[in-house]
Amino acid sequence: xxxxxxxxxxxxxxxxxxxxxxxxxxxxxxxxxxxxxxxxxxxxxxxxxxxxxxxxxxxxxxxxxxxxxxxxxxxxxxxxxxxxxxxxxxxxxxxxxxxxxxxxxxxxxxxxxxxxxxxxxxxxxxxxxxxxxxxxxxxxxxxxxxxxx
Amino acid sequence: xxxxxxxxxxxxxxxxxxxxxxxxxxxxxxxxxxxxxxxxxxxxxxxxxxxxxxxxxxxxxxxxxxxxxxxxxxxxxxxxxxxxxxxxxxxxxxxxxxxxxxxxxxxxxxxxxxxxxxxxxxxxxxxxxxxxxxxxxxxxxxxxxxxxx
DNA sequence: ACTATATTGTTCGTGACACCAACTACTTCT
DNA sequence: AGAAGTAGTTGGTGTCACGAACAATATAGT
Numbered sequence: 038x039x040x041x042x043x044x045x046x047x048x049x050x051x052x053x054x055x056x057x058x059x060x061x062x063x064x065x066x067x068x069x070x071x072x073x074x075x076x077x078x079x080x081x082x083x084x085x086x087x088x089x090x091x092x093x094x095x096x097x098x099x100x101x102x103x104x105x106x107x108x109x110x111x112x113x114x115x116x117x118x119x120x121x122x123x124x125x126x127x128x129x130x131x132x133x134x135x136x137x138x139x140x141x142x143x144x145x146x147x148x149x150x151x152x153x154x155x156x157x158x159x160x161x162x163x164x165x166x167x168x169x170x171x172x173x174x175x176x177x178x179x180x181x182x183x184x185x186x
Numbered sequence: 187x188x189x190x191x192x193x194x195x196x197x198x199x200x201x202x203x204x205x206x207x208x209x210x211x212x213x214x215x216x217x218x219x220x221x222x223x224x225x226x227x228x229x230x231x232x233x234x235x236x237x238x239x240x241x242x243x244x245x246x247x248x249x250x251x252x253x254x255x256x257x258x259x260x261x262x263x264x265x266x267x268x269x270x271x272x273x274x275x276x277x278x279x280x281x282x283x284x285x286x287x288x289x290x291x292x293x294x295x296x297x298x299x300x301x302x303x304x305x306x307x308x309x310x311x312x313x314x315x316x317x318x319x320x321x322x323x324x325x326x327x328x329x330x331x332x333x334x335x
Numbered sequence: 336a337c338t339a340t341a342t343t344g345t346t347c348g349t350g351a352c353a354c355c356a357a358c359t360a361c362t363t364c365t
Numbered sequence: 366a367g368a369a370g371t372a373g374t375t376g377g378t379g380t381c382a383c384g385a386a387c388a389a390t391a392t393a394g395t
Contacts, residue, residue, distance in 0.1 A: 048300075050322070051300050051303045053318075057206075057207065057210075058206065058208075058210035058211050060326070060329060061203050063249060077381065092345090104345075104346080105382050108382075128389075128390050129391075130390090131343080131344070151197075154203055157203065158325070160328035160329070165321055172314055174202055177209070180306075180309070226351080226352070226353095240372070240373085242373080251354055251355075252374090253354070253355080254354070258352080260374095277361050277362080278359090278361040278362075278371075
């Protein structure tokens with residue numbers, strides 16, 4: 038039946054990947070909601086954990102249009118989570134930075150996300166988790182070539 | 187209850203699961219957008235492939251509020267993808283059904299989703315895919331107990 | 336230097352999506 | 366029949382994302 042190797046109709050796997058992604062996303066949404074945040078917001082905070090990007094760079098990291106990044110930062114700023122600093126070199130550029138409150142929330146939510154996602158993986162024994170991590174790593178690693186320009 | 191074991195700090199795996207979920211979601215969004223649809227819409231169509239649920243049942247399947255289901259069906263109906271039939275037994279209930287156009291789109295998009303998601307898994311060799319499917323299956327299987335009320 | 340072009344962000348308008356609270360219209364229970 | 370419950374809808378609010386158009390600054394090209 039599997040005449041085409043690359044398209045090997047592996048319904049179980051395709052279905053599983055899709056369902057798993059919904060599961061993970063809903064757990065993320067829960068963790069975010071527990072702190073009156075949303076998934077895009079925690080993504081934003083996650084990126085700002087080790088960066089101070091401009092709007093455009095931010096947009097690229099999130100895979101969004103720059104105007105979407107503006108909006109995301111607007112709302113986060115309104116909640117006191119981030120701040121718009123001005124770049125010294127470029128008069129029109131902006132530097133998005135977390136506030137102390139933002140950093141604190143990043144930590145809290147981060148821990149919560151780890152706990153909750155780890156709980157999902159808790160269905161597997163340590164060896165299974167190890168293996169899963171490797172397989173996922175290989176998938177994401179292959180993709181890194183594509184997405185990193 | 188090994189409450190500690192579930193917290194095994196496995197940063198690689200947690201991170202991988204999260205990133206993978208975003209990858210899958212974005213591929214789903216692409217596949218949907220290729221047919222002027224959205225992820226919630228293809229989810230809706232997917233459910234209607236083998237069911238004719240009422241609004242409430244639909245909402246439960248999607249993990250949404252019933253009013254959200256109403257909106258989703260409203261928009262899908264406006265595009266001629268689904269239809270509101272009336273239940274014969276219950277005068278207030280509704281039966282959401284796909285139209286011929288909706289069924290056709292379901293097929294087309296379904297194929298596209300399979301192709302694109304399979305491409306993600308294509309980074310693995312057949313044995314790896316097999317293994318991954320099993321691991322994911324175990325995770326989802328464990329969850330099924332929780333979510334199926 | 337000085338205009339032409341490119342880049343960074345913002346704004347505006349539109350639309351999808353999701354929630355909650357309130358409401359209508361049936362059903363079922365007593 | 367009357368009370369209570371259930372199925373769906375409506376209206377209001379907020380987030381999110383996009384594209385097009387715009388201001389302001391930066392970088393070329395000559």
